Amino acid sequence: MGEVETPLLGGTANRGLVVRVRDTVRRPLRVSSPATHAVLRHLEDVGFTGAPRFLDVDDQGREVLTYVPGETVTPPYPEWSMTDAALDSVAVLLRSYHEAVAGFAAADYEWAEPVPAAYVDGTVSHNDPNLDNIVFRDGVAVALIDFDLAGPGSGLWDVAAAIRLWAPLRPADDIHDVRRGRALSRLRRFADTYGLDEADRRRLVAATADNHVWCMDYVRRGSETGHPWFHQRWTTGESDLTARTDAWFTRQAQALQDALLR
Structure with missing residues (x-):
């Protein structure tokens, strides 16, 4: 009898293709x-425990990683995941x-x-610190998963990606949870907790806008080339x-900048 494979939810690019087998x-x-x-x-060599370990490639040609126990944030978002404490732990x-x-x-x-x-x-940035790519235990972020988009980047780029998604930075009418109306305070809080220096604070607003363009262009291209889940999402x-x-980033640029530098 073969090993039991349990599908893992979340994500778009590999939806339905990621499974858990025991502790892998x-x-x-x-x-x-x-x-x-x-x-x-x-x-692993430097002792960082906040990522899965690469183990091997299995007989089906799939990478084998350690399973990181905990919870990821998927809809409907649990109350604990929307707190400032959870946000702080992502920054840390x-x-x-x-x-x-x-x-x-x-x-x-x-x-x-x-x-x-x-x-x-x-720096090699993670590039996709989405809500469902961070593992929490007891309401505290403990690991990054899904390094598919990792590559040469910067801390600033990852901060931009994270705060864009976790604040979130988008029109208030498109936020349907308790974070609505708190974009500016959560933006400032994340920058403070991460320890973003003044030079990067002055670049962060532009970086978040550019990160949004970069990410959505990736989704659009995936849709146009026939990826079923990207196509569904885009359309x-x-x-x-x-x-x-x-348009919101253009209108709110000064308010966002003021929130970071006040």
Whole structure:
């Protein structure tokens, strides 16, 4: 009898293809898999516990990672996940990751999705710290998962991605939970807790807007090339939300900047 495979929910690119087998996770390989496996080995070597470990490739050609126990944040969002304490813990985890990955040599690897050159400073950023890509235990963020989009970037780029999703930074009418009306305070709180320096604070608003464009272009291209889940996402509201959010960033740029620098 074969091993029991339990599908793991969340995500878009690999929806339905990620499974748990006992204390491991099996995921499809990608062109960038050697690069992400090298990052995970580096993190293990430096003692960073906030990421899965790469173990092997199984007989079906899937990468085998350690399973990280805990909860990820998927709709309907649990009350604890919307708190400032949860937000703070994401900022602390992200800072710890950036400190751990420092010194990893990225140049010899092929990566998945290049970020804008203005946001590349030698760091390998996670690039997708979405709500369902962070594992929590007892309401505290303890690990980043899904390194498929990891690649040369910067701490600033990851902070922009994280706060865009966790604040969240979008029109209030498109926020349907207790975070509505708190975008500015959560933006400032995340920057403070992460320890973002003044130079990056002055660039963060532009970075969040650019990150939104980068991310949504990735989804749009996935839709156009026939990826079923990206197509569903893009054609059932994401395209309109993207346009509204782009306009919102333009209107709110000064308010966002003031919140960071006051």
